Amino acid sequence: MSQQTVQILVDIVKLSIVASVIMGIFVFILLVERKLIGRFTRRYGPNRVGPFGLLQSIADAIKMMLKEEMVPGHVNKIVYVIAPGMALMSALSVFAVIPFARDTITLPLESLIGFSVILTPWVADVNVGVLYLLAVGTLGSYGIILGGWSSNNKYSLLGALRTSAQMLSYELPLGVAILSVVVMTGTLRVTEIVEWQTQFAGFAWLAFLQPIAFLIFFISALAESGRAPFDLPETENELISGFMTEYGALKFGLFQAAEFVHAMMFCTITVTIFLGGWNLPFLNEILSVLPSPIQALAPVIHVGIFIGKSLVVYCSLIWIRASVPRMRFDQLMAFCWKWLLPIALLNLLVTVFVLAIIAELLGLW
């Protein structure tokens, strides 16, 4: 086998590992969400299946899989079947450019296959990684729109229409908020943005340096992933379940999974771009004084920190869901176009202006 073939195989294996781990975490996070929502509303949450209800999600998944696959007679069959897959696919693909740790590992396999294989803690380090995040993330709206249209149901169609309008609108402040980060770090490479945040002993988190952009990004990400208080796509009291109304069994499960993976995806993007990625303040300094066997564990520590941070962000999403009531649709649109977008643009302008002044003072032109 040539080196290229091996590298492609390694990438495919890595992709499948990332995808399956994400789906595994999704099952776990479903339980966390239900438990926490229960606690927030003074209930116990699921506690019957297994110890502390730990097996509840698995039981639900098995139930979902064993249900009869029904396709209603009045739907557009091809689109109806494709739609849930499209929704999940776009959410999963984003994880390809997220760096989970810093160090690459070289496997010394010269004696075995003639060259060493380099293992990177990310699937791909794309030159334009930030654009990839935005581009692939936006493809998720297709699943919802097509699912709603193909169901041939007025409630589904209304849900799909609302969703497409909501997603198109909130993409703008999201993109502009990320743009001010890109202007600051001067790179579109995700790994370099994380590396940039390790400055000042790991304190240069962009959430501190760009608090307004961080807030705008966070709010828009909530809206993009259709989480409460922006869960207009599935307003139960107005639209039954929105675009999901006609779906059942595993296809419904896929839509549910897509929604949660979408939210998880935005959590990891928030952590990567604004909260320092795999790094913690003083982590590098502490690691460098520790004995080398522990230093060799650095990738594991990094991955642990990354997952921990993402979980904290996800728990804040659950907190918001439990405490903020849903917005009305006209409020949602007005909020995006009249507040978020102008503030994001202003923030970008100020950032560019300040950076230009600093560059002028330091003589960097």
Add this chain to the structure above:
Amino acid sequence: MELTIFIITAVISVVSALGVIFNKNVVHSAMFLLAHFLTLAVFYFMLNAQFLGMVQILVYAGAIVVLILFVVMLLGEQLGEDIPRWVTPTNGVLVLLALVLLTIVGTAVVEHPTTGAKGDFTPELIQEHGQAEMIGAVLFTDYILSVQLAGILLLVGIVGVIWLARNENLPVIAGDIPTEEV
């Protein structure tokens, strides 16, 4: 390897482009259009132009097709579904125009074949400085006039749309649902 990927992508691209035209269902056409845009992005990636490929997905696949679907859903019943036959005078004129365009483009390509990098921008330089940086540097120095003109064109478009979409009968109180007088 590269040739195999190219042939596969090219076949998908052509088939989906034909699918856009020959499909009688507007939403199916839009989905073929989406597939076509994605294959175009793959072509850009194969030419090592990742920035253009990503912008292709972001703008065309991510926004324009969504807008098309949006319009199709809003107008729903009036669009498509009943196209009686393909051979009409209008379609004949359109085919003729398409052939003329194809001839012009084809002649341009045959007369001015471009091989390899032109100008000061070698692949190594682009690799070193990054795609977006190089494109930005060129756009905002050599081609600044074109960029400004394109910007003005888009602005005119936006203003025009707002003018078309205004509704004089509605009161212009922001964020308020108009209520009837008691």
